[in-house]
Amino acid sequence: MAGQEGTPRRRRDPQRRIEEIVAATERVIAAKGIEGLTHRAVAEEAGVPLGATTYHFATREDLIAAALQKAVERFGAYLEAWGNERPGLTPEQFAVLLTDALMTSFSPEGRGRNVMEFELYLAALRRPALREIADQYTELNIRACSRYTDPVTAAAVAAATNGITLRGLANSKPPTRDEVEAILRRILTPNPALPPAASADTDAEAGA
Numbered sequence: 001m002a003g004q005e006g007t008p009r010r011r012r013d014p015q016r017r018i019e020e021i022v023a024a025t026e027r028v029i030a031a032k033g034i035e036g037l038t039h040r041a042v043a044e045e046a047g048v049p050l051g052a053t054t055y056h057f058a059t060r061e062d063l064i065a066a067a068l069q070k071a072v073e074r075f076g077a078y079l080e081a082w083g084n085e086r087p088g089l090t091p092e093q094f095a096v097l098l099t100d101a102l103m104t105s106f107s108p109e110g111r112g113r114n115v116m117e118f119e120l121y122l123a124a125l126r127r128p129a130l131r132e133i134a135d136q137y138t139e140l141n142i143r144a145c146s147r148y149t150d151p152v153t154a155a156a157v158a159a160a161t162n163g164i165t166l167r168g169l170a171n172s173k174p175p176t177r178d179e180v181e182a183i184l185r186r187i188l189t190p191n192p193a194l195p196p197a198a199s200a201d202t203d204a205e206a207g208a
Contacts, residue, residue: 018056018066020046025067030116034123037063065130068120072136075117079144087147091188094148098161099181105165106174115169149188156187 024046028037037060043050057063086097105114121137124130138158145154160183168174190196 025063071117076140095184
């Protein structure tokens with residue numbers, strides 16, 4: 001429909017509107033938690049009509065799923081860039097640099113974003129529909145760690161980084177840098193207090 005001067009009315013970009021709503025959803029969760037998430041709160045934060053949020057995201061659960069997917073995609077892009085900038089690390093170097101990365105989660109700048117993202121990730125505890133998206137987070141983390149170590153150790157490092165970050169955000173004070181690095185070094189490098197693991201060939205010979 002033409003405007004009063006015969007100029008066609010500009011159509012809104014649906015994809016841009018969706019992105020605005022998802023970004024607003026993240027900001028609402030960061031400020032109020034998932035329990036404070038409503039379509040009305042998101043519409044007000046995004047500066048769009050309430051009907052725009054319900055048109056693109058029929059339920060509150062749809063908003064949560066979209067925000068979690070965005071957080072996972074952002075995390076994946078971060079891991080890809082981090083790894084590309086740090087190729088060929090030794091286990092010792094990986095432990096040091098990964099500690100540096102984890103400690104930023106507890107800084108004033110990083111804490112709010114990480115709390116919001118963990119809240120979205122943990123929403124999958126009671127929402128089975130979110131678990132496939134949460135799986136992507138785990139797989140991305142393990143894949144990134146696998147650049148520097150074997151698959152089993154990579155899975156252990158990924159699990160440890162999740163636990164360290166969650167503990168540091170939820171507890172009264174975060175772990176120190178030395179504590180984090182000590183944990184990662186113990187996973188990534190041999191423990192001198194333990195005997196060397198027997199090789200598969202040795203086990204086979206022992207059973208012969």
